[in-house]
Amino acid sequence: MDHRLERVLFVHAHPDDETLSTGAAIAAVAADGGDAVVVTCTLGERGEVRPERQTDVDEVGVGEVRRAELDQALRALGARGRRVHGFVDSGMQWLADGTAGAAPDSPETAMAKADVDDLADALGVIVEEVDPTAIVTYDADGGYGHPDHVAVHRASVLVARRYDLPLYVRTRARADVAFPLEPVRERVLAALAAHRSQLEVRGDEVLHVGGQTQRLAEVEHYRLIEPRPARPARWTLRIGAGLAGAVVGVIGTFSHQQLPWGLALSLLAAVGLIGGIRAATGSRALTIGAVLGLVGVVALVAIDPLGRGAFGTERALVPANLAGWLWTLVPTLVSLVALAWPDAASMRRIRMAADGGTTTGREGDRP
Structure with missing residues (x-):
């Protein structure tokens, strides 16, 4: 697939989501001469951090540490960044069914409590500035149920409909578009290494700060859920x-x-x-x-x-x-x-x- 004329908007909730979920796609668009723009809606202010980054967190806070890591990751991927302001990380707790939920003490400005129209309006401002040819984000369940991811998905659907843009979501099964990891592996690994407060790469696996392991996907699959209306x-x-x-x-x-x-x-x-x-x-x-x-x-x-x-x-x-x-x-x-x-x-x-x-x-x- 030729991405040289593409300007793709990747919409995510927290720093590191862009690389963990859509890293191969971002790097592939950039490597082919396209314009990959990553929108981040929060700085992951309520996330845990690995011990080796605790000193930095004590000095400037979790959000600033993760902002700097995101800057480095985007440079590795070849992307540029935009930020939605006005919303903060909802935090997370694991629910009995194995999915993620918002932390019980999440603030009123948390994404999980945001009006989806307000979030879509904020995202729409960036869409008008960037003028993308497509939007990419999480599937309807946010990957594993995280309420911030789900909120981003819902807002992205609204924005895609408002601006007549095709919307692709990451999916586990084969779908409409596939991005293999191998051609951009070094870029993705460098971006993952940038998020050192959140994870560690061990061979073909990612060890998260909470102890969970995630195997690197050799191919990222995306499904088109909101096609662009025919221009005629x-x-x-x-x-x-x-x-x-x-x-x-x-x-x-x-x-x-x-x-x-x-x-x-x-x-x-x-x-x-x-x-x-x-x-x-x-x-x-x-x-x-x-x-x-x-x-x-x-x-x-x-x-x-x-x-x-x-x-x-x-x-x-x-x-x-x-x-x-x-x-x-x-x-x-x-x-x-x-x-x-x-x-x-x-x-x-x-x-x-x-x-x-x-x-x-x-x-x-x-x-």
Whole structure:
């Protein structure tokens, strides 16, 4: 598979997840000339640490130690990092069924307690900045049930749907895409070695800080769960919106001088079409199509750029009277408002900012 034109966003909850779960894929994308961007949602602040790193932890804290390790791991993999701010590690406890759960004393800002829409909004800011061609994250169970991993999966699904992006999840069985470890083994081993507060590589196995062992996967398998909608279908919708706008523009141009109902119905149709598309779909692209169709027709007739009169009749279709000016200006003003109106994700970010909440931040290429 040629990854030279790919820009892939790998979304993870904690430092070291990126290498343990998707290290071969990240390294392969980077090695083939693609752009691998790793998003980390917390610094694993509540994680255990190996004894040899305890002195560093005592000086700067667990989060800062793991941040530095993540920087080193990303350099080894050839990736760059981004960080979602406003959420912290939930901690972990093993449940009776063998899966992982949040620590009983996890704080209110823990990912396990986060609203999935807020997490998706924060991730969406990074998606808009990076403009990826695909997203990769955990499967629905987070790999082993960790609630932070599950939260990241759910938020990634929402973001993939909002931005029409394909979403791949790591799976144990053969699926749609496979990345063998061998071509990038040295990169992955170097990245694992960077996370020395959390693990130790022993041959073909990883020894975790909690005593668990994990065998290195010789092949990483990924399943496509959110395919990108076909581009021709999207363009068809945009063209359809443009044609609908043109139809309303033509009918309104011929009928707006019939007072009062012709003008009222023409304006109602124009406002309803533009505002309705923006409100119902939230899509600026579809709204732009309708605006170009409707306002374009009115502008060509009313402004008369060729200077020959509308259909050679000296502005007979849109005369310079009150009805003509209303038909010329009202659809234009409604179009500007509809295009400028924030979408649902933006409104949530505005409310969070007004409440003093934290969304996301950017620290150069640091995670």
